[in-house]
Amino acid sequence: MFRTKSSRDRALKIAGLSLLFVILLFYGTRFISGISGKFYLSNPTFHILFSLNLLVLLVIFVFLIRNIFLFFIPHRSTRLRFKLVTAFSLLILGPSLFAVIISTSFVNKGLDRLFRLQMKRSVETSLLLARESLNLVADDIARFLKTFPSFKRVNPVEEGFEGICRIGKSVECKGNIEVEPLTVKKVLEVESIYSRFDVKKRELTVCVKRRGRIYCASRKIPSSFVKNFSQLEQLQKDYNMLKTYERPIKGIYTATFLIMAFLVLFGALWFARYFEKRINIPVESLYRATKKISRGNLDVKVEEEGTDELKNVIVAFNYMVEQLKALKEKLESEKNYVEKVINSISPAVITVSKDGEVISYNLAALSIVKNLEGRKQFMEVFSPYPEIKATVQELLLYGGGRREISEIVDGNERFLSVEVIPFPDGEGSVVIIEDFTEMVNAQKMSAWKEVAQRLAHEIKNPLTPISLSAERVRRLISKQDVPEELKRAVDKAVSLIVEEVEIIRRLVDEFRTFARLPLPEKKMEDLNRLIETYALAYGEKIKINFDFGDIPEIPVDKKLFREVFLNLMENSIDAGATAVSISTFYKDGRVYISFRDNGPGIPENLRDKIFSPHMSTKKSGWGLGLAIAKRIIEDHGGKIYLVDGNTFVIELPA
Structure with missing residues (x-):
C-alpha cells in the first residue's frame, strides 16, 4: 500500500519536530546541569522534574511560534487582520508580561536577599557566639579540674557538676557521669583539654590531663541555650543546603514564569484570534461583497454572523444590496423602455458630450449616419456628410436651433x-435628424396628381376637335383641284397632327390613370403563377429567366399588379436589355420579388429621383410609369426600391 505525498510530508514534519525537541531538551539539560553543577547530577528527581518543565516549555514555545506564523505571515497583506491580532495580543500580553517580569524580579531579589553575604555572616556569627559560650563553660570546668585539691574530698553536686571521674590505671567516678573510651583516647592523643557536648542529654563533658592522669567532669546546660544552639546549627545546615539550591531554585522559578509567560502569550494569541474571527471574517465578507458590487454584481448576500453590532451592519448591508438590486432592475427597465421608445421613433437621435464625443444613438440614426459604432467625435462621424456637419456645428455654436437641409x-x-x-x-446636447424625404416626395406626388388631373381635363377636350378638323381638311383637299404636291404636303401634315394628337391622348390617359388610380381590390393570388402568365406576352421580345421560391399566396389586385409588371418589363426592353431575371422568396412574413436586367442600368445621379413623376430616361414620355408602379405597391402595403442600377425589388406583406 503506497503512502500519499501528504502523509509523507506529515511524517517528515513530525520527525523533524521530534528531533528538534530532543536536541533542545538535550542542550537545555546540559545548560542547566552546567549552571547547577553537582546538585543537578546528584538529584535525579529534580533532573526529571526540570526536564518535564523544559519539555512543556518547548512544546508551548513551538506551538506559540506556529500560531504566530499562522496568524501573521499568511495575512501580512490583510492590514485589518494584522492590526486586530496585534492590538488584542498587546492589550492582553502587555499587562501579563509586566506582571511576570515584576514577579520574576521580586523572586530573584528575594532569593538574592536570602543568599546574600550578610545573611550568611549572621548565621555563622550567631552559631559562633553559641559555641564561644560553650567554650567559656568548658574553660571554667577545665580550670576547676586542674586546680581542685583532692579527688576524694570533692563533691560534684556542690561544685555544680553532674559527676567527676579520675582515670588512671583504673576509672573512678563520682556522681552521674559516663566517660567513653574514645574520649580518653582523644585526650591522650592531643595532650590537652578535650570537651564534648551532648545535645540530647544537655551535658557538656570536659577532660584534662593532670599529673599523668585524666580528670573529666560533666555539667548540665540550660535547656533554653540547648534549644537555641540546636536551632542555630539547624539554621546553618539549612542555609548551606539552600545555598547549593540557589541556582536550581532560580532556574525553576524562571522556567515557571517562562511557562506562564508563554501560556499567557499563547492564550493572548488565541483570544486575539477568536475576536479577530468574530470581527475580521464578517468585515472581510463585507469587503468581498463590496468589491463584487463595485464590479456591478448585485447578486451577493453576506452571511449574518459575528457580534451583534456587526450582525446588524450585515443585515443593513444585505437590505441595502436588495434595495440597490431592485433600483437597478427598475432603472434598467426604465432604460429599456426609454430605449424602445427612442428606437421606435423615426427621427435619428444622437447625444453628444460637451467635448464633442458621441455618447449614444438610436437605430434610426444608423439609417442616416453609418459610422456611429464606438465612441467617436461628432466631427469624425459627420465628416462624410458636409451639410449635416456644418449645420450641427453652427447650431452648437449658437446654443441650439433647427435647420432644414438636403x-x-x-x-x-x-x-x-x-x-x-x-x-x-x-454637459452636452441632443442632435435630432429627421428625414422628411418621403413627405417631400408625397407633397410632390400630390402636386403632380393635381397637375395631371388638370392637364387631363384641359387637354383632352380639344384633342377630338383637333383630330376631326385635321381629317376634314385632308378630305376637303383631296376633293379640290389642287396640285398633287399640295395634297401630299397637306396629307403629311394631317397625318403628323393625328399622330401627335394620339400621343397626347395617351399621355392624357397616363395622367388620368396617375391622378385617379383606383384602390386595389385584393384577392389571394399565387404571384409565381401571375408573373409567369404576364411574362408570356414578352417571350419573343426578351429572354426571361425565372427563379421562383416557395412563397405563400398573398392578397393582391392582379390587374394593378399587371400594370406594375408590364411597366418594369417595358422599361427593360426600352433600355435595350436582352435578358431579365425574375426571382421570388419569402422571409420574415414578407414576399420579395426581384427584377434584374442586363441593360445599361439607371445612372447613379438619377437613382434617388427614379420614382418621381417627372423623371424619365426615355426621350418620349412623362416618366409616370414608375411613379404609378410605386403608388400601386404602396397601396398594397408594400415597398418598391432600386438596389443597384439594374435591379428593382418589390416587397409585399404576406
Whole structure:
C-alpha cells in the first residue's frame, strides 16, 4: 500500500519536530546541569522534574511560534487582520508580561536577599557566639579540674557538676557521669583539654590531663541555650543546603514564569484570534461583497454572523444590496423602455458630450449616419456628410436651433431636418435628424396628381376637335383641284397632327390613370403563377429567366399588379436589355420579388429621383410609369426600391 505525498510530508514534519525537541531538551539539560553543577547530577528527581518543565516549555514555545506564523505571515497583506491580532495580543500580553517580569524580579531579589553575604555572616556569627559560650563553660570546668585539691574530698553536686571521674590505671567516678573510651583516647592523643557536648542529654563533658592522669567532669546546660544552639546549627545546615539550591531554585522559578509567560502569550494569541474571527471574517465578507458590487454584481448576500453590532451592519448591508438590486432592475427597465421608445421613433437621435464625443444613438440614426459604432467625435462621424456637419456645428455654436437641409446619403438626395437641443446642465446636447424625404416626395406626388388631373381635363377636350378638323381638311383637299404636291404636303401634315394628337391622348390617359388610380381590390393570388402568365406576352421580345421560391399566396389586385409588371418589363426592353431575371422568396412574413436586367442600368445621379413623376430616361414620355408602379405597391402595403442600377425589388406583406 503506497503512502500519499501528504502523509509523507506529515511524517517528515513530525520527525523533524521530534528531533528538534530532543536536541533542545538535550542542550537545555546540559545548560542547566552546567549552571547547577553537582546538585543537578546528584538529584535525579529534580533532573526529571526540570526536564518535564523544559519539555512543556518547548512544546508551548513551538506551538506559540506556529500560531504566530499562522496568524501573521499568511495575512501580512490583510492590514485589518494584522492590526486586530496585534492590538488584542498587546492589550492582553502587555499587562501579563509586566506582571511576570515584576514577579520574576521580586523572586530573584528575594532569593538574592536570602543568599546574600550578610545573611550568611549572621548565621555563622550567631552559631559562633553559641559555641564561644560553650567554650567559656568548658574553660571554667577545665580550670576547676586542674586546680581542685583532692579527688576524694570533692563533691560534684556542690561544685555544680553532674559527676567527676579520675582515670588512671583504673576509672573512678563520682556522681552521674559516663566517660567513653574514645574520649580518653582523644585526650591522650592531643595532650590537652578535650570537651564534648551532648545535645540530647544537655551535658557538656570536659577532660584534662593532670599529673599523668585524666580528670573529666560533666555539667548540665540550660535547656533554653540547648534549644537555641540546636536551632542555630539547624539554621546553618539549612542555609548551606539552600545555598547549593540557589541556582536550581532560580532556574525553576524562571522556567515557571517562562511557562506562564508563554501560556499567557499563547492564550493572548488565541483570544486575539477568536475576536479577530468574530470581527475580521464578517468585515472581510463585507469587503468581498463590496468589491463584487463595485464590479456591478448585485447578486451577493453576506452571511449574518459575528457580534451583534456587526450582525446588524450585515443585515443593513444585505437590505441595502436588495434595495440597490431592485433600483437597478427598475432603472434598467426604465432604460429599456426609454430605449424602445427612442428606437421606435423615426427621427435619428444622437447625444453628444460637451467635448464633442458621441455618447449614444438610436437605430434610426444608423439609417442616416453609418459610422456611429464606438465612441467617436461628432466631427469624425459627420465628416462624410458636409451639410449635416456644418449645420450641427453652427447650431452648437449658437446654443441650439433647427435647420432644414438636403444631403446626399448613400448616393440619394435626402431632405433632412437637423435640430440641436442643449442639456440644461451644459454637459452636452441632443442632435435630432429627421428625414422628411418621403413627405417631400408625397407633397410632390400630390402636386403632380393635381397637375395631371388638370392637364387631363384641359387637354383632352380639344384633342377630338383637333383630330376631326385635321381629317376634314385632308378630305376637303383631296376633293379640290389642287396640285398633287399640295395634297401630299397637306396629307403629311394631317397625318403628323393625328399622330401627335394620339400621343397626347395617351399621355392624357397616363395622367388620368396617375391622378385617379383606383384602390386595389385584393384577392389571394399565387404571384409565381401571375408573373409567369404576364411574362408570356414578352417571350419573343426578351429572354426571361425565372427563379421562383416557395412563397405563400398573398392578397393582391392582379390587374394593378399587371400594370406594375408590364411597366418594369417595358422599361427593360426600352433600355435595350436582352435578358431579365425574375426571382421570388419569402422571409420574415414578407414576399420579395426581384427584377434584374442586363441593360445599361439607371445612372447613379438619377437613382434617388427614379420614382418621381417627372423623371424619365426615355426621350418620349412623362416618366409616370414608375411613379404609378410605386403608388400601386404602396397601396398594397408594400415597398418598391432600386438596389443597384439594374435591379428593382418589390416587397409585399404576406
